[in-house]
Amino acid sequence: MLNRKVTYRLYPNAAQSEQMGEMLGLHQRLYNTALEERIRVYKETGKGLSFADQCKVLTQWRKAVPALAGLNAQSEQVTLKRLHLAFQHFFRRVKNGETPGFPRFKSIHRYPGWGYKTHGDGWKLHPGENVAHGKLYLQGLGHIPIRGKARTAGTPVTCEIIHKAGQWYASVTLEIETVQRAHGTKIGAFDWGLTEFMTIATPEGIETVSNPRHLKTQLAELKRLGQTVSRKIRMAQSLSGRQRGFPVSASLRKAIRHLARLHAKVARQHKDFLHRTSAGLVKRFGAIGTESLAVKNMVHGGGTHKKGLNREIHAASPAVFLQMTRTKAEEAGSWYEEAPTREIKPTQRCHACWKLPDEKKTLSDRQHQCPHCGVTCGRDENAALVLLRWLEMRLAGASGSGREPSEVWSGGRFAAMKHETPAIAI
Numbered sequence: 001m002l003n004r005k006v007t008y009r010l011y012p013n014a015a016q017s018e019q020m021g022e023m024l025g026l027h028q029r030l031y032n033t034a035l036e037e038r039i040r041v042y043k044e045t046g047k048g049l050s051f052a053d054q055c056k057v058l059t060q061w062r063k064a065v066p067a068l069a070g071l072n073a074q075s076e077q078v079t080l081k082r083l084h085l086a087f088q089h090f091f092r093r094v095k096n097g098e099t100p101g102f103p104r105f106k107s108i109h110r111y112p113g114w115g116y117k118t119h120g121d122g123w124k125l126h127p128g129e130n131v132a133h134g135k136l137y138l139q140g141l142g143h144i145p146i147r148g149k150a151r152t153a154g155t156p157v158t159c160e161i162i163h164k165a166g167q168w169y170a171s172v173t174l175e176i177e178t179v180q181r182a183h184g185t186k187i188g189a190f191d192w193g194l195t196e197f198m199t200i201a202t203p204e205g206i207e208t209v210s211n212p213r214h215l216k217t218q219l220a221e222l223k224r225l226g227q228t229v230s231r232k233i234r235m236a237q238s239l240s241g242r243q244r245g246f247p248v249s250a251s252l253r254k255a256i257r258h259l260a261r262l263h264a265k266v267a268r269q270h271k272d273f274l275h276r277t278s279a280g281l282v283k284r285f286g287a288i289g290t291e292s293l294a295v296k297n298m299v300h301g302g303g304t305h306k307k308g309l310n311r312e313i314h315a316a317s318p319a320v321f322l323q324m325t326r327t328k329a330e331e332a333g334s335w336y337e338e339a340p341t342r343e344i345k346p347t348q349r350c351h352a353c354w355k356l357p358d359e360k361k362t363l364s365d366r367q368h369q370c371p372h373c374g375v376t377c378g379r380d381e382n383a384a385l386v387l388l389r390w391l392e393m394r395l396a397g398a399s400g401s402g403r404e405p406s407e408v409w410s411g412g413r414f415a416a417m418k419h420e421t422p423a424i425a426i
């Protein structure tokens with residue numbers, strides 16, 4: 001069983017939209033009240049409240065407050081669970097010797113939404129034809145038109161309603177039994193480029209995949225809008241003499257919303273590009289190799305939230321792309337492997353003679369010129385070829401970490417491949 005998330009955009013009518021705003025407010029107050037309760041009980045008794053304790057108290061609150069009784073009970077438990085998780089996170093970090101911030105009260109502007117635990121309890125998904133679009137039923141709101149498409153059909157399990165940049169979304173978790181994904185029979189290895197999205201090496205030659213054409217202009221537009229917002233904020237700060245809690249003008253609010261929407265759009269389009277590209281690789285190749293990412297590149301958004309929006313999209317893509325390719329290759333039952341970068345050094349090593357240069361190449365060296373065998377080619381091309389050769393060696397049974405390729409490679413599903421890819425020695 002696999003779990004997949006699919007995000008739908010919701011199109012509530014005016015009345016539903018207003019009710020959703022009210023529901024958001026109720027969940028936000030429930031969250032804050034439950035937090036207040038935890039603090040109060042701790043001050044009075046020296047003991048903390050557990051999630052189960054708070055669920056019991058919730059039953060009493062529902063009897064006393066009609067508005068709370070009107071909400072789906074499970075969704076209220078989900079809100080309490082989120083608070084519980086915030087505390088768990090806090091205590092775990094304290095235990096690790098860090099100094100985390102205590103769980104905070106949340107303002108309605110920063111309140112992200114609410115969730116449901118069980119399909120059929122407070123919510124029901126009615127997808128349209130080909131599991132695309134359709135309607136979402138929410139208790140107390142009725143049916144809301146939705147847009148979005150699951151890549152694979154599945155059984156809905158949980159649902160999160162998200163309020164972001166003035167729009168409503170539903171993130172639905174689907175349980176998928178088996179994913180039917182065909183894979184190709186060729187062998188290929190890819191490397192990240194600085195100028196191109198990636199360089200692919202196959203026994204037939206070298207190919208490059210460029211970044212989507214619109215990305216550059218979209219990122220420039222994001223940067224420009226970001227600067228406008230910062231300028232307006234600085235102005236509001238200096239006019240009011242306050243760093244926080246300064247009055248937000250209508251034009252600043254509009255600029256922030258515009259920025260958030262464009263950012264969401266660019267991120268969505270970019271993610272779609274990554275999905276299509278990784279699906280294309282799996283469709284074509286039966287064995288895919290690449291270089292593992294350095295840990296520092298993979299920890300994205302951990303701690304430093306002040307990263308630029310552009311960097312957020314750019315910096316995250318390698319890690320996201322590898323994860324997508326890995327998952328799709330697993331679904332298809334094909335061979336995917338990452339070369340240990342430190343050991344293989346694909347940017348340093350020569351693909352032709354497998355030797356390392358005496359002097360370390362720098363990032364500015366765009367050409368690979370081997371001092372040992374004299375071969376010359378582009379830097380990215382060389383790295384992709386090194387990875388291809390490494391993958392060929394792995395498939396031939398050279399020792400390495402993890403699963404042994406021979407086990408997978410000689411399996412029933414690959415029997416046909418033996419004939420189709422004579423280049424791979426088994």
Ligand SMILES: [Zn+2]
Pocket residue numbers: 350351352353354355370371372373374375
């Ligand atoms: Zn060489």
